Amino acid sequence: MSTFQRTKKQTNPVRKNLHPRNRHNQGYDFPALVKSHPALAPHVKPNAYGNLSINFADPLAVKTLNAALLHHYYSILGWDIPEGALCPPIPGRADYIHYVADLPGLENPDIRLLDIGTGANGIYPLLACQIYGWQCVGTDINTQSLENVAEIIAKNPGLKDRLTLRTQQDKNRMFEGIIQTGEFFDVSVCNPPFHASLDEALKGSQLKLNNLARSRGEQKANTQSPTLNFGGLGAELWCKGGEQLFLKKLIKESRGYSTQCRWFTSLISKSDNVKPAKKWIRKLGALDIREIEMRQGNKVTRVLAWTFI
Numbered sequence: 001m002s003t004f005q006r007t008k009k010q011t012n013p014v015r016k017n018l019h020p021r022n023r024h025n026q027g028y029d030f031p032a033l034v035k036s037h038p039a040l041a042p043h044v045k046p047n048a049y050g051n052l053s054i055n056f057a058d059p060l061a062v063k064t065l066n067a068a069l070l071h072h073y074y075s076i077l078g079w080d081i082p083e084g085a086l087c088p089p090i091p092g093r094a095d096y097i098h099y100v101a102d103l104p105g106l107e108n109p110d111i112r113l114l115d116i117g118t119g120a121n122g123i124y125p126l127l128a129c130q131i132y133g134w135q136c137v138g139t140d141i142n143t144q145s146l147e148n149v150a151e152i153i154a155k156n157p158g159l160k161d162r163l164t165l166r167t168q169q170d171k172n173r174m175f176e177g178i179i180q181t182g183e184f185f186d187v188s189v190c191n192p193p194f195h196a197s198l199d200e201a202l203k204g205s206q207l208k209l210n211n212l213a214r215s216r217g218e219q220k221a222n223t224q225s226p227t228l229n230f231g232g233l234g235a236e237l238w239c240k241g242g243e244q245l246f247l248k249k250l251i252k253e254s255r256g257y258s259t260q261c262r263w264f265t266s267l268i269s270k271s272d273n274v275k276p277a278k279k280w281i282r283k284l285g286a287l288d289i290r291e292i293e294m295r296q297g298n299k300v301t302r303v304l305a306w307t308f309i
C-alpha cells in the first residue's frame with residue numbers, strides 16, 4: 001500500500017464555509033496533491049491528530065503546497081515566488097474570485113479583470129484565468145514582482161494571451177497610467193498592503209507564527225526574527241498609512257474611472273476600515289455598494305464592491 005493511499009484521515013478538514021464553487025471546500029487532499037506534485041511529498045506528515053498535513057510555519061512547505069494546489073486544481077505549472085515574498089493562502093484567494101464572479105453583470109464569459117497590486121505571486125489573475133477563462137491585467141509598483149509573474153506566465157503558454165502585466169510608476173496611483181483611454185474592465189480586484197510600517201508587518205507575522213505554534217501545543221514560535229511563513233517582501237505587506245490610506249486613495253481615484261470599470265472591489269482585512277470606506281464611496285455617488293463576507297472557519301474577511309454604472 002502506498003504511503004499516500006487514501007484513508008478517511010488523509011483529507012485535512014480545515015476549510016469550512018468557503019464559496020460553494022471553491023474547489024477547496026473539502027480540505028486538502030494530500031495524496032492527490034503529492035501524486036500531481038511529487039515535490040510536496042517530503043513535507044507531508046501526520047499531525048498530532050493523525051491527519052496528513054504540512055508544517056505551516058515552514059515557508060518552503062507552504063510554498064510547495066501552493067505550487068501543488070495550483071498545479072493539481074488549476075493546471076498552473078512551475079509556480080514559484082522569490083524568498084520572502086508573500087505566499088498567498090490559495091483557498092481564500094480563490095474565494096475572492098468566486099464572489100466577484102457572482103456580482104451582477106459578470107455573468108458572461110468575456111470578462112476583463114484588473115488586479116491592482118498583483119505581487120510576485122500573481123495569484124488573482126492566475127486563478128481568474130484558470131477558473132473562469134477571464135482576460136486579466138495585473139499591475140504592481142514592484143518590477144521584481146512583475147518579473148516573477150512574467151516567469152510564471154512563460155512556463156504556462158496558455159496564459160500568454162490572457163494575462164498581461166503593467167507597471168504602476170507612481171506608488172500613490174492605482175488606475176492612472178494603467179487604464180488606457182477607451183479601455184474597459186468589468187471588475188478590478190485588490191488586496192491592499194495592510195500594515196502601516198515594516199515593524200508592524202514583522203510583528204503581525206510573529207503573531208501569526210505564535211498562533212500556529214500554539215495550535216501545535218507549543219507556547220511560542222521558536223524564532224527570534226520571524227522568517228515570514230506567509231511571506232511578504234517588506235513593501236508587499238506595508239505602505240505609509242496602511243490599509244486605510246491605501247483604500248482611501250483607491251476609492252477616490254475610482255471616481256475618475258467610473259465609466260471604464262463596472263465594479264471596483266477591494267479586500268478589507270481590518271474590519272474597522274469598512275465603515276469609513278463605505279462613507280467615502282457613498283460620498284462619491286456610487287450607485288451600488290456591496291459588502292461581501294468571506295468565511296474560512298472562524299476567520300472572516302470582507303470584500304467591498306462599488307459601481308458607478
Ligand SMILES: C[S@@+](CC[C@H](N)C(=O)[O-])C[C@H]1O[C@@H](n2cnc3c(N)ncnc32)[C@H](O)[C@@H]1O
Nearest residue numbers: 088117118119140141168171173191192193236
Ligand atoms: C498585500 S500585497 C498583495 C499581493 C497579491 N495580490 C496577494 O493577494 O497575495 C499588495 C501589493 O500591492 C502592491 N502595491 C502597492 N502600491 C501599489 C500601487 N499604487 N499600485 C499597484 N500595486 C501596488 C505591492 O507592491 C504589493 O505587491
